[in-house]
Amino acid sequence: MPLTSPIRPYDPRWPQEYAKEEARLRPVFGSALVEIHHVGSTAVPELAAKGEIDILAVITLAGAIKDWTQSLEELGYRRGGDLSDGHxxxxxxxxxxxxxxxxxxxxxxxxxxxxxxxxxxxxxxxxDRMRYQELKLKLERDNTGGIQEYLAAKEPFISKILSGLA
Incomplete structure (x- = not known):
């Protein structure tokens, strides 16, 4: 089963694509925005990725998701599931x-x-960047269950790296 997008070699245009999208998103959050970041594989030079720009918006505790949903929809975004409480x-x-x-x-x-x-x-x-890339490419080749299978299979590698940083 295919992923949401195919993995392809690093594209040096990804940071500019992020910057354009950040400029579109900043006004949506207004004063509730604490910081905004380019995250995920497209934010790592030389790392193959799905070409999907991951954006992390950090908001104040006073902000409410319902306040931004309509504005995000007007920018072409659609709601996915909450990944956890507060995410x-x-x-x-x-x-x-x-x-x-x-x-x-x-x-x-x-x-x-x-x-x-x-x-x-x-x-x-x-x-570690190359090991992660090799893992992602293998998981894409072997994938039969779609994006959730792919994400779950990457998690042990990510957790191992992060546990060494704690």
Whole structure:
């Protein structure tokens, strides 16, 4: 079963695509936005990825997801399921392919540090970056259950890296 997008070699245009999308998203959150980051594999130079720009928006505890849903829909995003309490997910397709994934996390949520630490580790450790790339390509080749199978199979590698950083 295919993933949401095929994995392809790193594209140096991904940071610019992120910057454009960040500029579109910032006004949606207004003063509730604490910070916004490019995360995920497209944020790691030289790492093959699905070409889906992952964005992490950190919001204040006073912010409410219902306040932004309509504005996000107007920008082409649709609501995904909450990934955990305080971690909301939206996705945006362009020309039938997933283009952007938006993670909205409340300030202090554990997933914020997790995403940022893993991104930085891969940027700074080429051996782990290549091991992760090889794993992703293997999982894509062997995948029969779709994106959830792929994500679950990557998790042990991610957890092992992050446990060494604690």
């Amino acid at each position: 909301h997910f939206f996705k945006r397709d362009v020309a039938g392919l997933r283009a952007h994934k938006l993670h909205i996390c409340r300030e202090g949520h554990a997933q914020i540090d997790r995403m940022l630490l893993f991104r930085e580790h891969l940027r700074e450790h080429p051996v």
